[in-house]
Amino acid sequence: MSSWGQQIKLSVFGESHGPAIGVVLDGLPAGERISREELSAQMLRRAPGRDKTATPRSEKDEPRILSGMLGDKTTGTPLCAVIENTNTRSGDYGNLLTVPRPGHGDFTGFVRYGGHNDIRGGGHFSGRLTAPLVFAGAVCRQILAARGICIGAHIASVGPVQDSRFVPEEIPEELLRRLSQSSFALIDPAVEAPMRSLIEECRLSQDSVGGVVECAVTGMPAGVGSPMFDGVENRLASLLFGIPAVKGVEFGEGFGAAAMRGSEHNDAFCMKEGKVATVTNRHGGILGGITSGMPIVFRVAVKPTPSISRPQQSVDLTTGEETTLSIHGRHDPCIVPRAVPVVEACAAIALLDLLLSSGQPLPRTDPE
Amino acid sequence: MSSWGQQIKLSVFGESHGPAIGVVLDGLPAGERISREELSAQMLRRAPGRDKTATPRSEKDEPRILSGMLGDKTTGTPLCAVIENTNTRSGDYGNLLTVPRPGHGDFTGFVRYGGHNDIRGGGHFSGRLTAPLVFAGAVCRQILAARGICIGAHIASVGPVQDSRFVPEEIPEELLRRLSQSSFALIDPAVEAPMRSLIEECRLSQDSVGGVVECAVTGMPAGVGSPMFDGVENRLASLLFGIPAVKGVEFGEGFGAAAMRGSEHNDAFCMKEGKVATVTNRHGGILGGITSGMPIVFRVAVKPTPSISRPQQSVDLTTGEETTLSIHGRHDPCIVPRAVPVVEACAAIALLDLLLSSGQPLPRTDPE
Amino acid sequence: MSSWGQQIKLSVFGESHGPAIGVVLDGLPAGERISREELSAQMLRRAPGRDKTATPRSEKDEPRILSGMLGDKTTGTPLCAVIENTNTRSGDYGNLLTVPRPGHGDFTGFVRYGGHNDIRGGGHFSGRLTAPLVFAGAVCRQILAARGICIGAHIASVGPVQDSRFVPEEIPEELLRRLSQSSFALIDPAVEAPMRSLIEECRLSQDSVGGVVECAVTGMPAGVGSPMFDGVENRLASLLFGIPAVKGVEFGEGFGAAAMRGSEHNDAFCMKEGKVATVTNRHGGILGGITSGMPIVFRVAVKPTPSISRPQQSVDLTTGEETTLSIHGRHDPCIVPRAVPVVEACAAIALLDLLLSSGQPLPRTDPE
């Protein structure tokens, strides 16, 4: 199912080479001001062809809002946005219909849908389906921003090249704001050159490379989320694993915590500006599934783009014979930079849903 | 919410020091034979006090089945099991009511429930609530086993001490069966001694230590799961993050994939015994959210037990003053061994739910 | 599935002749004071054997609360209550296992569960399963009452004998309070004698009779519910049809509206005590699926008890031959009086769920 959520119901539709893709967002609060410029800005960050490290396709990705907005405000009824597919060259994918690409969902989708799904360009499994996700996130993040909740992510690593990490106790809003407007988001700008070199090297060698996205959220009130299955970690993970190529999600110290002692890992409580806080933030802002009021910090592992131009071994599903496959489409050698806004979008959607489910009122902090 | 699932609805209830804990499993197929011995065996693996590395409490954890079974078979209507709380010494937790324990859900639960939740022994947040999960998993795994689906997990690491890893392409059922009956599950028995030493050392130094659980599932048919939000990874993660202390979940190569090239990571397709398979299994049995027919492999990061006897800094929630907290309860210095059956249980529940949602028939493979 | 709800998750379990029946209520607000006396009072209204018109069985129906309460307040975590089955004489139902009772779910349950469900006494389909529903409703109605929301229902008719109807524009709280404490709830006490005579006549002639329950709710704020599928009518109906024997649900004028003109049926808006109201209330307090602030009024059709002692034609499912069935159990000739508290309970559960989903704050109106 491509549907998600409790108070907010998200429904993503479309195939890479079909007429259009889009999203329905049901359950948004009414009367929220949504800037179309900010929507476009987020769409642009994810769009391909914006950056020399990305694929040269120039999809316009201009969403048309069909419902749920009156002027610049949400109506509270379902918001639907549609993005037409204009720049599709199906010929590139001709032999994929019978020979599944290694590392892609071609084969599993073929079994799941009995061969009836549209696998041109990945069909519904395509990374292009993250465009409606970014749109939905761009709506939700504006509603959160009006409550002082700020989201930003960066390229924590590409292959072995690492950016600085967030200092989880103290994440300045300005940093998150800068990251959330960048198309190659890094905490340490000096890392950009070596990262781009590595990506370019992969492109030249007809290869690809994976990486990690780290995301932080400040301003979330304490007490949001529920124990067991509706915790912040459960809900966020259930959405984040919907991003193609994501193979791991960790919160706070994450897998690093597995190597620590309790005396190292526990975050002592203290009073800060009259509120309960923690001295350190190894818990990543979530304890028992519930927000602590400290910044939320999580990381997402992105596998290397499976579409590489080198010949690869596969199987012809029609004959059952092993064969060699060469992919000639246009592909990013590294999708991690473009995954950054998608991860932020998922954070925005999940946190707004959790906030609305919490029964806490949604007071506005902006002047309006 | 402590409710989960689509075709199967799981509802876990209870507080550590209340009258009883338990679980309702709605949506099970009817007529499935369930061995009570196998249920008890799984409960025993998780139960405390079974092993010198674990807490000395001897809870009996004997589930009483109230509904949903007639003789030794499921009726198809909701199955409810209740476990009485017998061995609770609330006195141990006296000062916790106002001073939250670092690393626990005491503080966040206090905010979430306005101070009304029962935090004696962790209340609904207690690790004890994994007992009903293990029970539910022990029911589901028997239904899966009758279809040739086998689940096993092991202690991949405790602190820096590592077990061998699964060879993901080739996981023998016998290994999984052995692991799923062990109370200190390891692939390489030689690792047991150093692991136990480390845990004992933590106990003596009033400290605790984290670790990683690795789980594998064989026999899942290809084509189960859906793209985007109802993929195997999404559903499994949404359940696994419900286990207290879990801070990370990864599939296949997981975070390791982030450092790889596409040419290293992609799994070539091949024919094996007349079926499409992959030569390697870095994808962990899941592509595009859907099972490939290869073994499913995932890892779960468990943080160190937050309950340690050393004095820790905290805050008195009634006075708003910083204070020092000493915990005198009985606590496992390492819960990773006991987390193994819980992780397996989550896998069983999630995969049965996914299988029933897939629309694929559920043919039995056992003689009956 | 025997699970229901969005913000509140209700899970009912048990079989009539199994060890116990019960309910889990997840998602309740924390810190709500719940009077056990009021719980018992509601359980008693539904319990059999309290009234000469009802079956002579004397089930105690004493719920044991296993979780979710601390002292007399909700904790906010799942509340589970269990009712032991004590007075069951399975022998009465011996031949039902192979010969389905006309009008019951025996046959359809047999097909649905492949013959594996427990059909002694109706099993999970038994009217006894309304006891946990009444318990759950008795919890929810106390939470609503603390906000000034009052629920009451009455026996609108038994066969051709009719009680007065609510005057939907003006329903006094005192009336609802009186009805909600009565075990044979009538607006017009003069109707009791002829109704009881009719029921007694049915008993003597080994027959049964149906009726209508009418329910009203006052004090619901305007603006609760959503258009299309999460309207008050949708949610209430989806719960009310879970009461065995309910075959129809109508709101406001209901089926009567089908025979009216728009000029007769439309309710004019007016100002009343500074608030928008309607002069008449043919819409039953719901317009476009959303509460208008006027009293909610609905009716529920209850079919005659299918268990009658007269010989009836049925089929032996083991031989496929037609046969005659005689039922010798103890049965109410009319379950309508005991259905009244069940209908009220469903109203309480559905309206609390809708209120919590509405995002409106839940201010208390009682002194506390």
Next chain:
Amino acid sequence: MSSWGQQIKLSVFGESHGPAIGVVLDGLPAGERISREELSAQMLRRAPGRDKTATPRSEKDEPRILSGMLGDKTTGTPLCAVIENTNTRSGDYGNLLTVPRPGHGDFTGFVRYGGHNDIRGGGHFSGRLTAPLVFAGAVCRQILAARGICIGAHIASVGPVQDSRFVPEEIPEELLRRLSQSSFALIDPAVEAPMRSLIEECRLSQDSVGGVVECAVTGMPAGVGSPMFDGVENRLASLLFGIPAVKGVEFGEGFGAAAMRGSEHNDAFCMKEGKVATVTNRHGGILGGITSGMPIVFRVAVKPTPSISRPQQSVDLTTGEETTLSIHGRHDPCIVPRAVPVVEACAAIALLDLLLSSGQPLPRTDPE
């Protein structure tokens, strides 16, 4: 929420006077052949202006399928269809923004959405939103038809004028097929003239009139649905009450059963063509929430169109003063004829969802 379903997720979006309306259907089986002619035929039945009794607006209501179809077959991924709004004259509704129309959702929507919803033409509450429902139903009914499941409804009454009723034991497929292609569906053609006269009389007197739609489904296998809250009646009702103007739903004898004795109402079981059946069908094909294999029969009460041209009393929401409202838009004096295909559509959607949830295989009965 405008989202519905379990195995099938339905999401309806749009406002009457916004850019477009539409629907997403997630969870459809893959490889199902869908005839666009049949889709158009159903859309045409509901479309206004097709019949002299209906409003003269000539909306084209031509759905554009954006995803989920490849050629003439479903892909199994979400199917989205969009219908542009072309013929909207917002001027007609000018004063509605502040003065709510009696009998409409204007006022309740205003409170629910804080005045931010688009109420031009009813906005998201408009009867126009049934067009996407009919589209979705037209997809689902073709999938059901390929399994021998046939759906048809008729105008059971308009005001006091009544059509014949179904003979519930014996409903010929040919009758259902004829009804499901008619734009003024009646069992007895002789009733058409007096019904049309009555409707015309209402139009001339600036009034409107309500009615009842009766629907039947043949070919449903026994054993579909679940006891308590996921029964056929619960699920169908939760969808049917989403149709604007529906105020009552009853199954089988429905409210008539309330006046009957058990000995009259119980349906005796018998053997018919080697299968268990019932001699009569007062239960309307559903016992204990589960299909019995007999035809499903239910009725829906439709209130008179609230939009009438006569001056009506209302309130100016901006000033809080009572005022008189005159509506000058184009309105059907009776929407019952156009509600017939909407009721059929809801039946198709709910029954396909139930069938897919039942775990029963979906064998095709057509030659393909």
